Amino acid sequence: MPRAATTADVFNAIAEPRRREIIDVLSRGRARAVGDLVETLGLSQPAVSKHLAVLRTVGIVSMDKDGQRRLYRLNAKELKPVHDWVKNYERFWTAHLDSIKERAERIAKERAAQGNKPDKEK
Amino acid sequence: MPRAATTADVFNAIAEPRRREIIDVLSRGRARAVGDLVETLGLSQPAVSKHLAVLRTVGIVSMDKDGQRRLYRLNAKELKPVHDWVKNYERFWTAHLDSIKERAERIAKERAAQGNKPDKEK
């Protein structure tokens, strides 16, 4: 069995950095024409069209016709499965972050307790 | 330019469902031997070893020798980039979930306000 198609599911579709870039761009702003993305991404027009086709078959993106151009908009909720999956591992690094945060807060609290600490060592 | 290697980065590594499965299994429990995973996943031993190799070069997994067997453990913090990326899109569906949640809470509140509602229609 060869490697799964990029259009097989969302996980395969977003493995491509360019496609994540497209998603990022589409996430700020409403709908974008292809030529718009070509300029923004510095990619060739066929390349952009192909990436959009992949994202479209997976459902991450939808298309509306506007005259001779095609407007693509993000359908971000298709990314939820990715979020749901990776969210389960958040605890593995928030444990660390928590202790750092707690330490920072403890220090801040100590400083506040003794008033404005003068910058002695300056 | 052909498709990026599965070992190119975390996004490519986790595109494979079996590898996500391995990650899931490793996330509960400490370290697991290869044969252990073979049994749990119902995959062939070479297949498991190859997937583990991919995960290892990307850093998601680390290996310790224990006699003739190799114990693999999860290094989940390598998944943080995925989480960081997809987290930016959470708002696109939590908007929906919020209204659903709010609706549920509103209804619950209304019920509480008028006391235990009798099950009329039973």
Added chain:
DNA sequence: TTGATTTATTCCTGCATGGGAATATTATAT
């Protein structure tokens, strides 16, 4: 040493890839 157990590696194959170039398609304008 010989044999058994566990894991890694090699060899194979079919197949989808991403990009570039060229071309086809679709729509607008004159």
Added chain:
DNA sequence: ATATAATATTCCCATGCAGGAATAAATCAA
């Protein structure tokens, strides 16, 4: 009808895949 603009599609290629089968390598046991 013809020209122009915007986008999609086709053809090309080199590459790396995932799985199976077979084999190699590592380690332990007697």
